[in-house]
Amino acid sequence: MSATHTSLTMYEKLWQNHLVEDVKDETPLLFVDRHLIHEVTSPQAFANLRFHNRPVRHPKRTIATMDHNISTRSIKIDAAGEGAANQLRALEKNCKDFGIELFGMGHKNQGIAHVMGPELGLTLPGTIIVCGDSHTATHGAFGALAFGIGTSEVEHVFATQTLRQNKAKTMKIEVKGHVGNGISAKDIILAIIGKTGSAGATGYVVEYCGEAIEALSMEERMTVCNMSIEFGAKAGLVAPDQTTFDYVEGKEYAPKGDVFEQAVSDWKQLKSDDDAVFDSVLTLEAKDIKAQVTWGTNPGQVISIDGCVPSPDSFNDPIEKESCVNALAYMDLTAGTKITDIHVNKVFIGSCTNSRIEDLRAAAGVVENYTAKGQSVQASVDAIVVPGSYRVKAQAENEGLDKIFSDAGFEWRLPGCSMCLGMNDDVLEAGDRCASTSNRNFEGRQGRGSRTHLVSPEMAAAAAITGHFVDLNS
Amino acid sequence: MEKFTTHTGLVVPLDIANVDTDQIIPKQFLQKTERVGFGVHLFHDSRYLDHSGKEPNPEFILNVPAYQGASILLARENFGCGSSREHAPWALEEYGFKAVIAPSFADIFYGNCINIGLLPIKLSEDEIEQLFAQADGAKLNLTVDLPNSNVSFTNAKGEQIIFNFSLSKFQKYSLENGVDSVGWTLGKLEKIEAFEAKMPTWQ
Numbered sequence: 317m318s319a320t321h322t323s324l325t326m327y328e329k330l331w332q333n334h335l336v337e338d339v340k341d342e343t344p345l346l347f348v349d350r351h352l353i354h355e356v357t358s359p360q361a362f363a364n365l366r367f368h369n370r371p372v373r374h375p376k377r378t379i380a381t382m383d384h385n386i387s388t389r390s391i392k393i394d395a396a397g398e399g400a401a402n403q404l405r406a407l408e409k410n411c412k413d414f415g416i417e418l419f420g421m422g423h424k425n426q427g428i429a430h431v432m433g434p435e436l437g438l439t440l441p442g443t444i445i446v447c448g449d450s451h452t453a454t455h456g457a458f459g460a461l462a463f464g465i466g467t468s469e470v471e472h473v474f475a476t477q478t479l480r481q482n483k484a485k486t487m488k489i490e491v492k493g494h495v496g497n498g499i500s501a502k503d504i505i506l507a508i509i510g511k512t513g514s515a516g517a518t519g520y521v522v523e524y525c526g527e528a529i530e531a532l533s534m535e536e537r538m539t540v541c542n543m544s545i546e547f548g549a550k551a552g553l554v555a556p557d558q559t560t561f562d563y564v565e566g567k568e569y570a571p572k573g574d575v576f577e578q579a580v581s582d583w584k585q586l587k588s589d590d591d592a593v594f595d596s597v598l599t600l601e602a603k604d605i606k607a608q609v610t611w612g613t614n615p616g617q618v619i620s621i622d623g624c625v626p627s628p629d630s631f632n633d634p635i636e637k638e639s640c641v642n643a644l645a646y647m648d649l650t651a652g653t654k655i656t657d658i659h660v661n662k663v664f665i666g667s668c669t670n671s672r673i674e675d676l677r678a679a680a681g682v683v684e685n686y687t688a689k690g691q692s693v694q695a696s697v698d699a700i701v702v703p704g705s706y707r708v709k710a711q712a713e714n715e716g717l718d719k720i721f722s723d724a725g726f727e728w729r730l731p732g733c734s735m736c737l738g739m740n741d742d743v744l745e746a747g748d749r750c751a752s753t754s755n756r757n758f759e760g761r762q763g764r765g766s767r768t769h770l771v772s773p774e775m776a777a778a779a780a781i782t783g784h785f786v787d788l789n790s
Numbered sequence: 791m792e793k794f795t796t797h798t799g800l801v802v803p804l805d806i807a808n809v810d811t812d813q814i815i816p817k818q819f820l821q822k823t824e825r826v827g828f829g830v831h832l833f834h835d836s837r838y839l840d841h842s843g844k845e846p847n848p849e850f851i852l853n854v855p856a857y858q859g860a861s862i863l864l865a866r867e868n869f870g871c872g873s874s875r876e877h878a879p880w881a882l883e884e885y886g887f888k889a890v891i892a893p894s895f896a897d898i899f900y901g902n903c904i905n906i907g908l909l910p911i912k913l914s915e916d917e918i919e920q921l922f923a924q925a926d927g928a929k930l931n932l933t934v935d936l937p938n939s940n941v942s943f944t945n946a947k948g949e950q951i952i953f954n955f956s957l958s959k960f961q962k963y964s965l966e967n968g969v970d971s972v973g974w975t976l977g978k979l980e981k982i983e984a985f986e987a988k989m990p991t992w993q
């Protein structure tokens with residue numbers, strides 16, 4: 317290595333590769349390769365384009381889907397109410413007027429933006445991907461710089477195919493060694509957030525690395541990166557490797573032939589240099605990670621399955637102490653209660669965190685273990701399974717997973733964001749307690765006064781059948 | 791975007807950490823295709839006792855008579871965490887807030903505020919404590935001076951207190967001049983075209 321060589325992190329390389337202009341006294345301008353849009357955060361951006369009589373600069377770089385407020389019981393556009401239908405129709409019209417490809421109701425490619433992009437090969441390593449949705453961080457699993465943007469920025473990307481961004485700090489999170497049996501990617505990311513707290517990475521782009529991360533499949537890496545925003549990170553990254561290239565190859569929108577080969581050779585250059593310096597480093601031992609369940613109202617309020625609901629006194633920081641008091645009151649939990657003694661009446665398996673085929677297989681595997689013993693979903697529990705996209709749904713049905721779920725008493729629904737945020741009719745009632753594979757346990761997230769416990773698909777499946785959280789390893 | 795130079799207004803103290811965007815504007819109000827109509831739903835679940843938003847919750851700070859007409863929100867750490875919904879700053883702005891002061895903000899929320907001309911002001915924990923002490927149960931009028939990047943007020947002893955904050959030059963310029971950021975970037979089209987011409991085929 318020459319003396320003039322500066323070592324760079326993957327984030328810094330992605331940044332440099334996309335820098336259109338960086339002049340004094342202006343926020344740097346970055347090129348955006350891929351823009352995903354949906355019905356909720358785009359209408360006002362389109363309205364402004366019309367107002368200024370501006371076109372979309374590269375319509376082919378934008379892809380639209382309907383996900384947030386669609387019904388999971390019907391593919392009718394007005395099945396989730398008038399407000400939702402208005403927004404969905406506006407998206408149809410906007411895409412038509414501006415020449416953007418749309419995967420509308422029932423289209424074979426329709427799905428949650430962050431499930432649909434990767435499975436179609438729209439998500440590529442070495443690119444910048446944005447979407448008016450904070451879980452865009454999911455695509456970082458490919459070594460793409462991917463982050464959520466607001467509606468003004470959606471408009472900026474439409475008109476210019478660029479964005480202005482200040483440089484973030486860098487954080488390396490290394491998960492050493494290998495996780496134990498039955499520990500999922502969701503447990504890894506929840507354990508990380510438990511360590512950092514829900515704002516621990518604000519201002520940072522996080523790179524996940526270490527043996528435990530390298531060993532993950534692409535779908536598992538997506539689960540990890542998906543929740544980067546839940547501890548404040550601007551984006552999450554995993555260095556692209558053979559696992560990544562194998563996943564991308566042959567996907568519908570991915571480059572083919574020689575172009576693919578060229579791409580792979582470029583993508584191989586992306587990983588952080590060995591001597592690159594990060595602003596912050598966090599290390600975890602994979603073997604210490606157990607199955608995780610959140611007990612509070614932010615994803616940092618999480619504990620291992622063999623633990624108990626913490627007492628406010630166990631926190632030194634006065635703000636955390638008070639957050640604990642408030643969370644216990646909202647969640648109607650008593651300090652000292654064993655996590656395995658918490659009973660739920662609702663179960664949601666879905667969302668861009670855990671609605672891919674591997675998630676559904678994992679959940680179905682747990683269900684089969686119980687059904688073999690003659691057990692099915694508790695009478696007191698309503699459990700729904702919502703695949704992340706029509707492709708996932710088709711694949712799951714091919715494998716007979718839908719039948720495993722339905723036979724055990726789960727409802728098998730149509731794809732969408734569903735109860736992750738309940739913009740459609742999949743909403744919890746006040747007082748409902750839900751084991752959810754989604755990513756946010758904020759107050760009211762799944763319905764006013766409802767209580768959310770974030771868990772892995774395996775844990776959600778077990779909770780549906782037993783009615784409470786279960787240590788599947790004991 | 792409206793220009794922002796200086797503003798003097800009443801401070802309302804919201805003494806809660808980690809206020810997320812779901813609290814600021816719950817999802818059921820995100821179905822609009824227009825840019826207006828969010829202010830009445832700001833903090834809906836805490837602000838109203840009922841679902842339909844007819845019964846104000848007298849306990850919630852925005853409903854306390856002394857804080858009516860407040861135009862500066864004083865908040866705690868990690869304000870605006872959660873989703874990227876710009877509807878959250880829209881709701882704050884439409885309610886009448888010109889500035890939000892907190893020790894830290896979530897990144898996307900912070901950027902969204904700048905983009906719509908709602909000034910997010912980061913102060914130190916200690917300065918935030920002092921402001922809470924002044925604003926709690928009392929009328930604190932604060933002056934925000936963007937060109938000089940400071941906030942000032944008169945404390946109980948009659949002393950003039952000034953806290954400085956920082957903002958990047960470009961953000962400051964954009965806010966002070968109400969810059970149309972899309973138009974500004976479109977003025978750089980040559981640069982963008984030059985970048986595009988050099989991109990590898992796969993990209």
Ligand code: SF4
Binds near residue numbers: 667
């Ligand atoms: S599934 Fe949930 S987190 Fe993911 S995009 Fe939809 S609403 Fe957002």
